[in-house]
Amino acid sequence: MTVGSPPPLLEVEGLKVWFAIRAGVFRRRVGWVRAVDGVDFKLEKGRTLGLVGESGCGKTSIGRAVVRVLKPYSGSIRLSGKDLLAMKGRRLQQERRRFQMVFQDPLASLDPRQTVGQVVGEPLRIHRVVGRPERRDRVGELLELVGLPRDAVRRFPHQFSGGQRQRIGIARALALDPDLIVCDEPISALDVSIQAQIINLFERLQKQLGIALLFIAHDLAVVRHIAHDVAVIYLGKIVEHGGAQGLFEQPRHPYTVALLSSAPVPDSEVERTRERIPLTGDPPNPANPPSGCRFHTRCWLRADLGNPEECAVTEPALIPHNGDEGHRVACHFADRVAERIAALNLPTVGVSAARGSEEEASTAESGSS
Amino acid sequence: MSNAKASPVPEVRPLPTATASDPLLVVENLRVTFEQRHSEVRAVRGISYHIERGEALGLVGESGAGKSVSALALLGLLPPETTRVQAASVRFEGREIAGAGDRELRKVRGSSISMIFQDPLSSLNPVLRIGKQITEQIREHLDVDRAEARRRAVHLLELVGIPNAAERFSSYPHEFSGGMRQRAMIAMALSCDPALLIADEPTTALDVTIQSQILELIGELRRELGMALLIITHDLGVIAKSTERIAIMYAGHIVEKGPTAEILRSPAHPYTRGLLRSVPRLDHPREGKLTPIHGNPPDLGMKAPGCPFRPRCPVAVPRCAEDNPALEPLCPQREAACWMPGLLPAAAGAAGR
Numbered sequence: 001m002t003v004g005s006p007p008p009l010l011e012v013e014g015l016k017v018w019f020a021i022r023a024g025v026f027r028r029r030v031g032w033v034r035a036v037d038g039v040d041f042k043l044e045k046g047r048t049l050g051l052v053g054e055s056g057c058g059k060t061s062i063g064r065a066v067v068r069v070l071k072p073y074s075g076s077i078r079l080s081g082k083d084l085l086a087m088k089g090r091r092l093q094q095e096r097r098r099f100q101m102v103f104q105d106p107l108a109s110l111d112p113r114q115t116v117g118q119v120v121g122e123p124l125r126i127h128r129v130v131g132r133p134e135r136r137d138r139v140g141e142l143l144e145l146v147g148l149p150r151d152a153v154r155r156f157p158h159q160f161s162g163g164q165r166q167r168i169g170i171a172r173a174l175a176l177d178p179d180l181i182v183c184d185e186p187i188s189a190l191d192v193s194i195q196a197q198i199i200n201l202f203e204r205l206q207k208q209l210g211i212a213l214l215f216i217a218h219d220l221a222v223v224r225h226i227a228h229d230v231a232v233i234y235l236g237k238i239v240e241h242g243g244a245q246g247l248f249e250q251p252r253h254p255y256t257v258a259l260l261s262s263a264p265v266p267d268s269e270v271e272r273t274r275e276r277i278p279l280t281g282d283p284p285n286p287a288n289p290p291s292g293c294r295f296h297t298r299c300w301l302r303a304d305l306g307n308p309e310e311c312a313v314t315e316p317a318l319i320p321h322n323g324d325e326g327h328r329v330a331c332h333f334a335d336r337v338a339e340r341i342a343a344l345n346l347p348t349v350g351v352s353a354a355r356g357s358e359e360e361a362s363t364a365e366s367g368s369s
Numbered sequence: 370m371s372n373a374k375a376s377p378v379p380e381v382r383p384l385p386t387a388t389a390s391d392p393l394l395v396v397e398n399l400r401v402t403f404e405q406r407h408s409e410v411r412a413v414r415g416i417s418y419h420i421e422r423g424e425a426l427g428l429v430g431e432s433g434a435g436k437s438v439s440a441l442a443l444l445g446l447l448p449p450e451t452t453r454v455q456a457a458s459v460r461f462e463g464r465e466i467a468g469a470g471d472r473e474l475r476k477v478r479g480s481s482i483s484m485i486f487q488d489p490l491s492s493l494n495p496v497l498r499i500g501k502q503i504t505e506q507i508r509e510h511l512d513v514d515r516a517e518a519r520r521r522a523v524h525l526l527e528l529v530g531i532p533n534a535a536e537r538f539s540s541y542p543h544e545f546s547g548g549m550r551q552r553a554m555i556a557m558a559l560s561c562d563p564a565l566l567i568a569d570e571p572t573t574a575l576d577v578t579i580q581s582q583i584l585e586l587i588g589e590l591r592r593e594l595g596m597a598l599l600i601i602t603h604d605l606g607v608i609a610k611s612t613e614r615i616a617i618m619y620a621g622h623i624v625e626k627g628p629t630a631e632i633l634r635s636p637a638h639p640y641t642r643g644l645l646r647s648v649p650r651l652d653h654p655r656e657g658k659l660t661p662i663h664g665n666p667p668d669l670g671m672k673a674p675g676c677p678f679r680p681r682c683p684v685a686v687p688r689c690a691e692d693n694p695a696l697e698p699l700c701p702q703r704e705a706a707c708w709m710p711g712l713l714p715a716a717a718g719a720a721g722r
Binding site: 222 | 578643666
């Protein structure tokens with residue numbers, strides 16, 4: 001990432017989102033669930049950062065903290081240099097126009113009694129951006145932008161298919177011309193044949209409007225496709241962070257390697273010949289994370305190396321790997337990963353070298369028939 | 370299940386499997402219709418398939434394709450008031466079970482055929498201890514005493530990889546994590562040594578790391594116990610990992626059928642091809658743009674003639690609007706229901722269709 005003169009669009013530092021555990025008659029606080037426990041990242045205009053990790057790792061909490069739905073325990077979130085956490089009232093309300101959220105289940109996030117026109121136009125009404133007649137035009141424009149017919153305005157969300165509903169949700173998110181959209185598993189509830197339509201839509205909108213996307217998903221293939229940069233989260237911390245290509249093709253954190261080794265690919269031959277790294281046990285409890293490296297209780301590399309003491313004692317910092325500022329890894333033994341994954345036949349390792357990736361000029365994304 | 374040979378649209382011909390030993394399961398021309406007040410939804414529109422002993426067949430398709438419904442219909446698990454199930458024949462271990470009464474089907478379910486579902490929590494009884502639920506199942510189908518049932522249950526929990534099985538025996542479902550619950554479900558499903566396990570989206574709700582453990586577990590159990598598997602999923606990666614043959618479903622029809630490895634490498638039906646091209650792949654270089662399938666999934670109330678995939682099909686010809694193509698042999702072991710089938714490479718970029 002370059003250090004330009006203007007501040008990045010989004011800069012998150014030391015973000016902690018903790019939830020209180022309360023017990024007893026007086027609901028006294030007896031502990032904290034450390035959902036997000038010290039996370040730093042930047043996101044530039046027009047770029048996509050993918051957040052991946054298992055359920056419960058804190059990726060959704062990061063997204064919700066960024067759009068100020070969740071109040072962080074500590075840390076800072078700056079949008080174009082302005083501290084969002086210090087803002088309140090009208091200033092915050094004004095700033096809210098610049099970041100929006102798209103959810104996994106569009107139907108659950110849309111009011112069933114509102115027409116599509118009302119759903120998409122609501123942000124315009126609340127923020128009093130334009131008068132009523134202009135609002136109608138703007139809603140029509142937004143619907144076209146996401147590939148829906150203008151006459152969808154009068155219909156209700158339930159009259160649309162899952163993919164179209166997600167388009168409605170995206171149109172609403174776009175209404176106020178945001179700079180940043182936080183997408184929380186935006187395609188995982190959609191049918192496979194529809195997912196690609198929505199992914200292409202996000203990519204087109206990003207190109208057209210220069211929006212930055214914070215893309216939260218568990219599907220590694222989708223994240224690799226859409227994101228410029230990727231952060232892998234484990235138990236509330238970023239364990240590996242870098243450009244999508246480098247991170248997927250040369251993973252250097254044992255957890256990233258385990259994730260990649262588990263993701264199945266639609267090829268029987270590949271599936272038969274690859275090795276898998278089993279992650280033993282369930283993820284630890286975020287109310288009581290393991291000492292040292294949080295991953296050490298399930299780490300295959302540590303077991304391979306004869307369970308060095310260091311992993312259980314000292315928490316590794318997220319530092320540039322071999323001096324590469326663009327690829328950070330939080331592992332004491334990141335250097336030892338490369339030699340060990342050669343035999344695993346991970347699906348992504350070396351694919352670019354094997355076949356140059358060329359831009360494909362296919363006519364793709366389009367809306368309803 | 371009512372045996373109604375009376376609906377004689379022979380879209381799907383009986384399978385050419387006249388071998389000496391009968392397959393484990395043969396389904397011929399299965400139809401399922403949901404009757405609503407003013408309309409009917411034809412969810413499964415005449416599908417035929419077979420599963421050999423010990424074999425894994427994948428039923429692939431998107432929501433509404435009819436894959437889960439067809440499996441539930443086999444076991445008589447659909448509400449009889451609103452559902453009409455018809456089949457020319459359903460033979461399990463050589464025995465005809467189409468038209469069998471509820472009591473007879475009950476015997477088959479749980480003892481010879483078991484089923485696991487996507488959401489284990491909704492299929493486990495929340496107020497009964499895990500062990501109790503398994504022993505109940507064992508004693509329902511096998512003639513063993515309580516101590517023996519308990520011994521078997523603990524053994525099953527060990528078999529599916531639950532640590533401290535003897536202690537966890539008396540846990541409640543909510544005390545288990547998602548992966549553990551799915552393991553407990555599998556233990557329950559295995560309790561009577563089924564010849565066939567039907568797994569309906571067994572890993573869809575799970576993380577990839579847990580998913581791979583569960584699929585590996587099912588694979589191991591299959592090898593050890595010689596159990597056959599019918600796995601229902603929309604995930605082509607899961608299919609590649611766990612099946613030998615697949616049947617692709619679209620709008621209640623099987624549109625393509627054959628060995629998994631071949632279909633994934635060179636799909637014949639434009640829908641299969643579309644599915645494969647629309648997913649980004651970890652094992653390929655990153656593509657510039659994905660190639661989605663145009664349009665929306667089909668409406669199951671529709672009665673239009675012709676191929677149900679035609680409105681979304683990139684290679685449709687006029688004939689597709691008039692006749693619905695039957696599933697026809699294409700080459701050894703492979704069948705497709707398309708007027709314009711073509712064995713094309715699945716990899717995107719091969720053709721700009």
